[in-house]
Amino acid sequence: MSNTRVDPVTRAAVDWMLRLESGQACPSERQVFKAWLAESPEHMAAWQRVAGVLKTPLADLQAVERRSPGQLHAAREALLASPSAARKKALQGGLLLLLLGVGAAGMVDRVTPLRGMMADQHTATGERRTIELADGSRLTLNARSAVDIQFSAGQRRVQLREGQLQVDVAADPQRPFVVATAQGQVKALGTRFMVRQGADESLASVQQHSVQLDTLNGLQRTIDAGQAVSFTASQIDPQTPTARSQADWLEGRVELHDEPLSALVEALRPYQTGVLRISPEAARVRVFGVFSLDNTPQTLSTLAQTLPIKVTHYGPWLTLIDVRG
């Protein structure tokens, strides 16, 4: 391999670089490193070569990132999408990431949800927004949600592409108000209700009056105030109203009554830029209480004090929740 062409002193400098930035170097090692650097000009030159690897392009990218956030992610994804990464290896890497539940675009997705960017209205991670629609209805999007709004003479239609919304419908008997998901549509009969687009099912819950649900495969049901159902194209399942079906998120909180910790984690995910992973054991821990959506680290550290769980942060990118062993 071409690497053998690198001389031993430069190799030693690479070892130092990796050791020093591993986060495991102790003060005495740093002393040894300083001594090594001072030992000969050759060592210093090798160190500068190693520290200078791609220095200019990396510094340029970081400078651009400070001016317009998101560029580092864009650059990284472009570089990883480029053809020089061997196709087979890329597939293996992709598979690995899929197993971890982190798509290749996953990291970017967490800051600026990609699908949402093409939609009429979208919210970023951690952002909630209320939109006043042309007819006077009020549409509130939960974090990481996206909708297309299509109003016509005969119908007011909102296509929920991802995430969760709550709508206060302004009465207009001539034009029904419809929220469509990938599995079906919910038609308001003058009311307040919530719709959520999940990975492969939707959820509708009603806070006031009632709505009519039509699934893609033609199932129908009327949902009344206080009720919640989850639905696919060919199935409708009534749900006991829980954190999932309530609209607490409008106030930036989530209330749980003896529900699994996984339900809380699911509610927190759209508010968390990094990856939030929970072990199956921790997911089953039962939770009571009211939690803030807007400060995930705080919420998790409060939980860690009262529940038998352990929360480990790896920088802002990754948080692991496990049971205390």
Next chain:
Amino acid sequence: MSSPLDPKALLANLYHDNHAWLRGWLSRQVRCPQDAADLAQDTFLRAFDAQQLERIEQPRAYLSTVARRLLCSLWRRRKLEQAYLDQLADMPQGYAPSAEDIALVREAIEAIDHALEGLPSRVRRAFLLNRLESMPQQAIATLLGVSLATVERDLRRAYLHCLSQTQESL
């Protein structure tokens, strides 16, 4: 008077005999006449830089090899650029960088791509997470589902890969 081995005269001959043919060959590859003209020009420049003109026995085989290499690198740059522009298109409008910054990013990712060429994707990913986004080795290991030792090995490989190129070009 130039001797028969004068590189300039050799290049002039090579150019005269093969330029039209090379442009034709390239036009069929790239469809855009401007690109074909640029690539043909670059191909002759490379041939001249190689300074072994007198040793070329089959000019057209030689020229098409050089041209093919340039073509690959052009396609690669275009794909890289497209991948970056796709990423930009996916961002909210408020985050759009200035034209100067876009140019800066394009140059930077081209340089990085060139330096990392030939490395497997996990090594590239680990290196980019570490150097570009300052992610600690332990976090990379957890994210990629590999051991800390593997991340360290990957990073070492990427460093040595980049360093072996700079030593080569010295």
